[in-house]
Amino acid sequence: MAISIRNACVFSRNELNPDTFVFRVFIEEPFDRNNTARLYM
Structure with missing residues (x-):
């Protein structure tokens, strides 16, 4: 699942x-469409 602001x-x-x-x-x-969370496995 992914969340789009x-x-x-x-x-x-x-x-x-x-x-x-x-x-x-x-x-x-919302602006550059990158991942704001950036949590790695």
């Missing part, structure tokens, strides 16, 4: 690029 919704991790799967938590930053 920009779209105010939750979406499937399958919709993200594979290189983002290294993060446990993915919270989309």
Whole structure:
């Protein structure tokens, strides 16, 4: 699961690029669309 601040919704991790799967938590930053959480496994 990933959280989009920009779209105010939750979406499937399958919709993200594979290189983002290294993060446990993915919270989309509204301006540059990167992961604001940046928590690694």
